[in-house]
Amino acid sequence: MATPSALPGFNAPAVGFEQPFAMLEACHERVQRTLTLLQRLRTHVQEHGADVPAQQAARDVLRYFDIAAPLHHEDEELHVFPLLLAKGAPDVAALVARLQHDHLCMTADWAAARLPLQALADGLQAVFSEADGAAFDRFIARYDRHIADEETVAYPAAQALLAAPALEAMGSEMAARRKVPASAR
Template sequence: MSGTKVQIGLPGHRAPAAGFEAPFEMLGACHERVERMLGLLGKLREHVKTHGADEQGQQAARDVMRYFDQAGPLHHQDEELHVFPPLLAQRDSAVVAVVIQLKQDHREMEALWALVRAALLALVEAGEGWPGFSAEDQQRFDAYDALYRRHLLDEDGVVYPAARSVIRGELLQAMSADMMARRGVKN
């Protein structure tokens, strides 16, 4: 995998650049970006209370949608294809229980994201009379944020450390190659 370094990370942001040759570092950098996007969603919620559907709020909504539409599903696939299966095969009951919960989280996140996205899209498409986010929207935002933050803690605290001890050598190279291929990155 040497020679190909596609970096994620943005100037001025704390998430480190990570390349596909270091898949776990890339997944970790993705988690930092998720936290930033959740933070942006929180700021957006406050912003629209005062400013309504202005251009700044609409752009923030587009940024959040772009991230969770594109990077989120690929990240979940990375985990479901490469991180979770070796851990399930290890049969460590504590780790297996967390992996099963994380897989369920991914399904719940997909369903919640559709609802959160619909509220954000309404903001993006809103005119002057937009009434703001509903109480139901706010509850969905809270649920999405809480689910994702607990999920990240489980992955960073339990699953990734366990996976690093199992996924090495050829498995790690295969993980890296697949992550690149699914993103259309040439080796």
């Protein structure tokens, strides 16, 4: 099994924080690649057990959803959702309420999916149970729907409401939360 860095196209397109919505979509691409890695890991463990490549892949999935995904959700909660709740059309505001609820559910879904991945990464578990698979499926399905709704409705609606200075401020704040130096933005 290849490690994530060896997966074709694992590196995101070179977008910067000066284009915050392109950065949010690049994060979605990384989410989807990491979810694909999780699916491949499940198959690999079924066929080969918890070997070293499986343990490394589990660590890679853990790292992404422990570190990067929460920052991405925070970006949305601070910059996209409040704007749409305040100024978006009623149907968009209703969608945002569900997206916010999704973030809460994703936290719980991740907690359930995280346990068997951590056990596998630590060498304490050699296979995934049916319950583990169900937790992974729930996590993946919620993310798939969530990303589709954000990219087709929420992001375009938010972009239409933001002028260039507000987009620049949004990108700067996103970079600052990640401690990206101003010279690298």
